[in-house]
Amino acid sequence: GWRLTGLSSTSLYRGRLPSPAPYYYSSQGNTLAATLNVTGLATNNATSPAQETITIDLYRCMSSNGTSVSGSCYAQPVEVTVIRTPPAPKYTNSAVSNAYVNGSSSVAAADAVVYPGDTVLWRHNLTTTQTAGLFSSRSIDYTYACQIAGVAGSDRQNNPAGSAYTFSSSGTTTVNPPGSGECYGPYTIRNEDVGSTFCHRLEYAPKDQTGGSGASPWSCVRVMARGGLTAILETAPSDGSTVADASTYNVHFRVSNNTQPTIDANVEYSAWVWYEKSAADRTFDPAAGDDRYFNTSSTGSPFGAGTAPAVLVQGGGLPQEITTSIAVLDMQKGGRVCATWRISTFVPGVQVTNPGWLTSCVLVGKSPAVQIWGNDARVGSQLNGSGITSGILGRLSTRLDGASVQTVDNVGHGLWNTGVDASGNKIKITYNATSGENNNVPTTTINDPHWSISKVMRPNGSTTVDYTGSGSNYPNGPATCQKSYDGSSLTNMNTSTPGRVLLESSPGYINPSSPAMYRAGQFVSTRPEVTGGYNFPGALSSSQHPNIEIHYPYGRVSDTAAWIGQNLYGLDYSSSACKDPAMGLAENPQANIYVYTLNTPFTIDSNVDLSTAELSFKGGVDNFVKIYVNGMQLAASDGSLDWKAPGFSSGSSFQGTYKHDPTQPIPFAYTNNTIEIHIQSAGTHTALLIDELKIKAQKLVGTTKTYGSWGEYSMYAPGAIRSIASASGLAAGSASDQQQAWSQLTHANVTIPYGSFAPASQMGVIPNIGGYLSRPGLKGVNIIPSGAVTIDNAFVNANQLMKRSTVIQATGTVTITATNMTYDTSSDDKNMNQLVIVAPDINIQAGVGRVDAWLIAPNGTINTCSNGPGQLTINDCNQPLQVNGALTASHVLLRRTAGADKTTPGGAAETLNLRGDAYIWSRRLSELNGTWTTRAITELPPRY
Known part of the structure; x- marks a missing residue:
């Protein structure tokens, strides 16, 4: 268990005397250094010191003047006594405090939320841990510390002292305060505690073998009112609606306070109303300070500016109006109109149930109208007479005409x-x-x-x-x-x-x-x-x-x-x-x-x-x-x-x-x-x-009028006819929004109030205008056969389309881009010209405002703005289009967006006008190519 190491030398020099001389040693002349290592000896686990004697045998020889002296070598024991004391004990004391809510066996989360009526119990665990030395019984003093934040004058309550606890070994004990109440337990949360934070911990001494004091981390619960403040955003029209320009957009910013117990709370708010300037970019993040869509119609102030308005909202749950905005939507701004807001409160114990931004938007659109002049509107018929069950559906808009502000x-x-x-x-x-x-x-x-x-x-x-x-x-x-x-x-x-x-x-x-x-x-x-x-x-x-x-x-x-x-x-x-x-x-x-x-x-x-x-x-x-x-x-x-x-x-x-x-x-x-x-x-x-x-x-105050699509004469369809007037019923707007007031020539023979003139198979046959005009030897017209063709200004001029009667017989799509398709005028019916375009499909591009031509695509589609985007905005296809001539197609895509705004509520996006010159030209063409001769003409009134 021990060993001697580090002997510095094997010789001791004791000095030299003259010869002969007696053996006499006057003093020690030198020493030998060595280390005695006793780490191998057994540890003393006793409570008192222990000693042990170690004998070290030294073998010595004497030499004189470098010559060994006979008989001078012998062994000499050296005794060393080792005293072992017990090691000093080392230990650490610690504590943990936990809250338990409503009798749960699970520890509540940090800063857990509790409500009036909840019961909270705090438990404290005191632990001593021996890290070195022999354990001896030790006593630890402790105090139950209680802190109540949010109560004026009551930040710190009386801290009841606990009895000292004696540990006989390492371990943990639970020390709970006696009685009940805020600083004891269990404690039932009261209404008046709302807004407070209750915190408990255990304070103890000593902290370790060196003394000092320690404490467990605070264990806290926050008292909140049940329910809370709820932001309400109501708009009329509602979120996602499509409204016409010049419509009224009512926005109500309301708050409902249903706190239990009832607490009147100050509410800070930020409310905005803004117009989008671009339909392509609708990204909006108020929290990031994004205000590029805000304008002067905004109300309130943004958070963070220190000027956000605050208003007292009474408890009880009834919605309270905080602010409101009534705006007349300006079509010139386009895109969407949106309202957004959020609320917050600094009232302790009161929460906002929906703290994020609430947003409601309406699309500012319009209901473009079509007007049919000089002819009836009929759907459902086909060339072969089989018919398709279809109807006519328009769109209406309302305007307040002659509006003025009056006190009522x-x-x-x-x-x-x-x-x-x-x-x-x-x-x-x-x-x-x-x-x-x-x-x-x-x-x-x-x-x-x-x-x-x-x-x-x-x-x-x-x-x-x-x-x-x-x-x-x-x-x-x-x-x-x-x-x-x-x-x-x-x-x-x-x-x-x-x-x-x-x-x-x-x-x-x-x-x-x-x-x-x-x-x-x-x-x-x-x-x-x-x-x-x-x-x-x-x-x-x-x-x-x-x-x-x-x-x-x-x-x-x-x-x-x-x-x-x-x-x-x-x-x-x-x-x-x-x-x-x-x-x-x-x-x-x-x-x-x-x-x-x-x-x-x-x-x-x-x-x-x-x-x-x-x-x-x-x-x-x-x-x-x-x-x-x-x-x-x-x-x-x-x-x-x-x-x-x-x-x-x-x-x-x-x-x-x-x-x-x-x-x-x-x-x-x-x-x-x-x-x-x-x-x-x-x-x-x-x-x-x-x-x-x-x-x-x-x-x-003013007169509300209804505007929309209309035809000058009759409407016929095998299906329903809705939201479109006959007999020019909406030409100047109507004070009534009831269809019966402006549908005098909308014929109905079955059960639907308007429409259902006859089954599709009995709607008659569409005249085969293309077949008639393609007959060999037809007199009075110039026939131009073609495949797919683009009619631009150069094509019009080269073929004198506006100067002579022409029929374009196309086997492919006809695209119209010309901006000068206007007939030459004449006072002689013999010089009246017409252009007839017969094609599978006919496309009219956005830049064309007038087409003097018959458009015949009986089995295809006529598109009035073929180069416009699929999703139209007010900036697309916004030039009115007037077609002077008959129009026949399987599908007609009316895609112009002009008119129907606050300055021209009755303006049409497309006008389909079958003028008198078309009737005169048709009669003359029939006379040139027929076997019948007109001997007399009797005129009838326009509406018969």
């Missing part, structure tokens, strides 16, 4: 006067009182079915109700301290209270001794107004209210409405321990605020501009008033947001026009509007009278 009254619906029944009739409770009467006072209570007092609150917004009297007399206290009276007993007003119809007494006032009210009061009465002081028994003098002119507020009566309040007397509750906080004060800033709420939402006509909406109010209040729509205060007619003091003298007519504060988003919405009337009243009376409540706003 009564565009709101669902608004009610106070004190009326379900039919709108006044609810009247009357009593003839004698002066100062305080006995036999009526107690009959009738609730207003339309209005309630949803809450009573202090000016600071507190709705805390204190009926114990503590703090209720202090102006800055939280107590609203009011009660209602339901006709038999006093009821607290810490929940919604029905609006009670007030008693109307005549001619005097009454003083009810039961229930207890704060003081006697003048009730609704026809008695003349009294000013200068309360001149009835028990009243305070005017000196106690030096800055308030004293009126009897209820001298105004109405034939169409009744006053309502928290009881049928219109008086505040009286108790020495429970008074309105403003009592005894010279001013009203501390007075209770009674929130009168319309029980059901009201609506506004969808064709008005919400930014111009105003609330017109007539009636009376006691004492001061503010009005809120959808949680946002309306500005008074003078633009202020101050409390307004209406005159409520006898016969007074409190009138107010309230509209949205221009610095805030538009409060009005088309649907689900809420209204709150806040009344601040000090001490004596609290009541509200509304005998006129309406919404007025501006809207576009």
Whole structure:
């Protein structure tokens, strides 16, 4: 277990003496160095030191002057004692804290979200791990640390200390705090905890053998409200629709707040409306700051600019209008029109259920029209008479002609006067009182079915109700301290209270001794107004209210409405321990605020501009008033947001026009509007009278007309004929969108209202114009046979197509690119020329605006814009086309996009005109080539 190594030499030099001399050693002359390695000896695992003696044998010889001395060699043992002490112990202490939700055995994720009603339990594991040395029992002190973030003044709670735990060996133990509560456990999350973050950890000492302290990582849960804020984007027309230019595009940016518990939350938003400038590039990423499609119609501000608007959205789940945009789509911009927005909130504990961008787009298109002049329109026939079941389907568009902006009254619906029944009739409770009467006072209570007092609150917004009297007399206290009276007993007003119809007494006032009210009061009465002081028994003098002119507020009566309040007397509750906080004060800033709420939402006509909406109010209040729509205060007619003091003298007519504060988003919405009337009243009376409540706003007023395709004469088809007029029914637009108004010559013989003239097999035979004009020896025409051919300007000029009657008989596709295909004019019917093109298919390119020719492709296709893209835009094929001549084909592709816009709503993309010169030429050609001679002509009216 040991060995000697590293012996530095085998000789010791002890010095030299003269000879002869006695053997005498005066001192040690040198030393030998060596290393004793004892690492092989057994480790001491005992708790006390251990020793062991090692004997090292040294063999020595002496030499004198280099000559060995006889008999001087011998062995000499050397003993070395090795003392082994136990190694110093080394260890590490650690801890882990975990949260468990609703009794789950699984550890909750870091920063897990919990909701009111959830139960959270924290468990803490304390571990000691020996890394070296002999284990000995050790004690560890620990404390349960609790931190609550998001609660004012409560960032750190009291940390309960745990008992020291003694470990007898390496291992882990669970140490859980006793009891229950926020910093113990288990703890049930409360509504008031929403927005807080609860964190636990275990703190312990020592950390290791050197001392110190440690702690487990925080284990946290975040308390969120259930539900949340939901962004709503509604557009009319809806997403994906195709609309004509000059149509109205209504965009409503709304938010629904369905947080549970109910939490009013400030919402930041960014809302945009933009036009695409290119149909080829529709990439749009607002999050990346992409604004190349934005224009001045955009509303709101982008996130990140520090100026994004914020608006308070009340809880309850009703959609609240944040902002709106009403735009008339401008066809000149083209492409799509889109609205997009997103919302966020910084209210702790409230989440946005759909935090991304919401986008809705409509394609700004048009419905190009075709007009058929001088002829009927017939489909379904073929050369062989077999027929094809087909119909005629056009497209319609509407326009507002002669539009002007007008202010319209009564565009709101669902608004009610106070004190009326379900039919709108006044609810009247009357009593003839004698002066100062305080006995036999009526107690009959009738609730207003339309209005309630949803809450009573202090000016600071507190709705805390204190009926114990503590703090209720202090102006800055939280107590609203009011009660209602339901006709038999006093009821607290810490929940919604029905609006009670007030008693109307005549001619005097009454003083009810039961229930207890704060003081006697003048009730609704026809008695003349009294000013200068309360001149009835028990009243305070005017000196106690030096800055308030004293009126009897209820001298105004109405034939169409009744006053309502928290009881049928219109008086505040009286108790020495429970008074309105403003009592005894010279001013009203501390007075209770009674929130009168319309029980059901009201609506506004969808064709008005919400930014111009105003609330017109007539009636009376006691004492001061503010009005809120959808949680946002309306500005008074003078633009202020101050409390307004209406005159409520006898016969007074409190009138107010309230509209949205221009610095805030538009409060009005088309649907689900809420209204709150806040009344601040000090001490004596609290009541509200509304005998006129309406919404007025501006809207576009004009005549809506229907435009679309039409034919001058009749329409025939074996199938349905829809959205296309006959008898020139839509030539100037129609005030009706009903087909019967503009389909006088659309023939129907079967079941479909318009069309189904006859089965396809009985629709007749299309004249074989090509066969007739290709007869050998035909007189009066120049026949040009060809294969596929392009008719350009050079071809027209070379063949004098516009100067003489010509028939092009083509066996291949004819493509028309010429821009000068106009007949020479003549006053002599013998010199009237016609061009007839007979081909399997006929293509007309986009640059051609007029074709004076008969187009005959009985078994093929006629394409009016053959070189246009498959998906047309307003920039493609946008030149009108007029064809002067007969047209026959198996398929006609009408692909021009001209007309049908806001400046030319009745303009046609294609006009198919069978003029009189075609009829004259046909007659002359028939006479030249026939055996019959016309002897006389009798003219008929154009429509027969």
